[in-house]
Amino acid sequence: MGRPVQYNTNERQLTIPEGYSGEGFMATKMDQLVGLGRSHSLWPLPFATSCCGIEFMGTMGSNYDLGRFGAERMGFTPRQCDVLLVAGTISKKLAPVLRQVYLQMAEPRWVVAIGACASSGGIFDSYSVLQGIDQVIPVDVYVPGCPPRPEGIIEGILRVQDLVRAESTRRRNHPRYKELMESYGIE
């Protein structure tokens, strides 16, 4: 019987974007190049209200070290940040604040709902708690768990990186993205 935690056999190698390459040069699409760069320099904005925030502190600490994935630099102003990490219970009174923080972020921006409370209200099925932050802002990645382990949060960030690499540079001009924003009443 093996150890409960084994070393990772599914190593993920960084893939080179598709393109034409020869000796000493490589030609690829701008979108892919920018996406590759963006995905490894995400600036997270932690919006931590409760226990998921504690797990997120562990994720940023030296044991798990989210900095390995390029998300080293926390910005505590929404204007500088790319990824909004909502970790914890959001009450209905806090919902306008969260929405304001999201509106202050510059495009391109992504949102991760960390944990059951941010994703769906969790156990707090009550008159005072927002039943999932996707009622007020669009969410890109949901991380399950109550609270999720740091590995889960890292996996959520990796999923965001996949999104960043796959999206076009000017996502905000896309008609479906505009439609999504309009459904939330965001200009």
Place this chain on the structure above:
Amino acid sequence: MTNEYIQQVLSDQFGASVWGFEESFGIFSFNMKPEINMQVLQFLYEDAGLAFQFLTDITAVHYPDRKDEELCVVYHIHNLVANKRIRIRASVPLAQPDIATATTLFSSANWMERETFDFFGVNFIGHPNLVRILNVDEMNYFPMRKEFPMEDPTRTDKDDEMFGR
């Protein structure tokens, strides 16, 4: 200061408007008519032998089965010198939950009455600023009343069958 002494003084002063004297869960408590709540609190505050000059708490309880006295407003007041705390109940009807404010006597009653209004809808007449304090301003019901379900009605993903209901 014994419970019997408090009961005697209050009965002499207010007669049949105060009743139901008992000691429950270690706190001496009694009922009063909601119309005279401020006279009773003022008397307990000013009487030299009683001197209940600290307001510990104001809250309410909803008893849906009691006809015309569904909302029970509860005052906890404290005598800091004798370290004695008593509980006073005043029942008001749900249809017209009016009771005089205690802010004229205790400044600390301001937020407590706002909270009681927020959760139970008790209308404290004469309160300087009776608006919601904890819940969102847009809320149009009083969540701690029994007719409102505990669970959030806006949640759509909960299937009753999966929860055995």
